[in-house]
Amino acid sequence: MSNIFSVVPIQHYIILSAILFSIGVLGVLTRRNAIIIFMSVEIMLNSVNLLLAAFSTYHNDAAGQIFVFFIMAVAAAEVAVGLAIIVMIYRNINTIDINELNKLKG
Amino acid sequence: MIASIFYFLAFVSIFFAFMVVVSKNPVHSVLYLILTFFTIAGHYLLLNAQFLALVHIVVYAGAIMVLFLFVIMLLNLNVDKEPVNTNLMKFAGAIAGGSLMLVLIAVLSKTSIMLPAHPANTQIGLIKNLGKVLYTEYNLPFEIASILFLVAMIGAVILAKKNPHTT
Numbered sequence: 001m002s003n004i005f006s007v008v009p010i011q012h013y014i015i016l017s018a019i020l021f022s023i024g025v026l027g028v029l030t031r032r033n034a035i036i037i038f039m040s041v042e043i044m045l046n047s048v049n050l051l052l053a054a055f056s057t058y059h060n061d062a063a064g065q066i067f068v069f070f071i072m073a074v075a076a077a078e079v080a081v082g083l084a085i086i087v088m089i090y091r092n093i094n095t096i097d098i099n100e101l102n103k104l105k106g
Numbered sequence: 107m108i109a110s111i112f113y114f115l116a117f118v119s120i121f122f123a124f125m126v127v128v129s130k131n132p133v134h135s136v137l138y139l140i141l142t143f144f145t146i147a148g149h150y151l152l153l154n155a156q157f158l159a160l161v162h163i164v165v166y167a168g169a170i171m172v173l174f175l176f177v178i179m180l181l182n183l184n185v186d187k188e189p190v191n192t193n194l195m196k197f198a199g200a201i202a203g204g205s206l207m208l209v210l211i212a213v214l215s216k217t218s219i220m221l222p223a224h225p226a227n228t229q230i231g232l233i234k235n236l237g238k239v240l241y242t243e244y245n246l247p248f249e250i251a252s253i254l255f256l257v258a259m260i261g262a263v264i265l266a267k268k269n270p271h272t273t
Contacts, residue, residue, distance in 0.1 A: 003225065004152055007109040014214045016116045020123055022207030027127035029199030032189040035132055035178060039139050042170070043123050046146050049162075057153045057231070060224035062239040065158055065231060069240070072165050073251045077258035079170045083177045084265035090181050097189035 005058055013054040020047035034086050034096040038079070045075050112152055119145035132183045136174050143167050155231035 020043060027040025049068045056064025090096050122142040126135045143166040150159035191199070229235055240248055 004108055008112045010219055011215055015211055018210035018214055019120055019207060022203050023123045023127055025206055026203030029203055030191060030196050032191050033132060036135055039126055039135055050146055050149055053150055053153050053155050053158055060230060062230050062236055065155055065236055066240055066244050068158055070247060076165055076170060077254050079173055080262045081258050083173055084262040087177060088265050
């Protein structure tokens, strides 16, 4: 397969990542369901991963793809702990509405 | 041909990501997120990052999304339990997110990348090459990642198990 950057400029990858990241921010800002907020964070992580992979191919350097690999590892660990916290919250206050979480302060 | 595949995948991934954010039902959100992940795996394939595409599908669509679906079904969330923001908050969030997108695009589209693209090397994303780099240059972070997983595993188990003192 020929190099993709001969037909698609790298700027388009940057713009795609920026749009995906902004959609993630939009989700965090507008939703109140903790699980949806979590998914929006995943979208943000993925947009960054995509840009890292794009620049890795652009500069012919494997380090970018290794970083993507590590981000995936951290995301997997984060999801496991975060969902455990959400289950715990649901068990304690019987909702996952983040506006109810102000009851955490004593 | 490759360019049209890229633009199609880009459009589809933006559409599905947007549907994740706007759909009312959490289960639909998860399903749209799985589709988003598949389109991003397609982007990795276009970038000659075959190993990443494979790992992405296995880790995200295989492990993380199953965890999300499992928790949503465990908590029995559905549309009528879904907490909704007031319209003012939604509007403010949309304005803030949209402004961020405008600023990012306006700044980043003006940047000029100094270095030209390297000639195509289709070998770089293969397991053989990535494994060599991972186990030589990035050996220490790789080992530390295993400690991270151990901590995350213990933490998740301790958090999710029933506390006999409170319940």
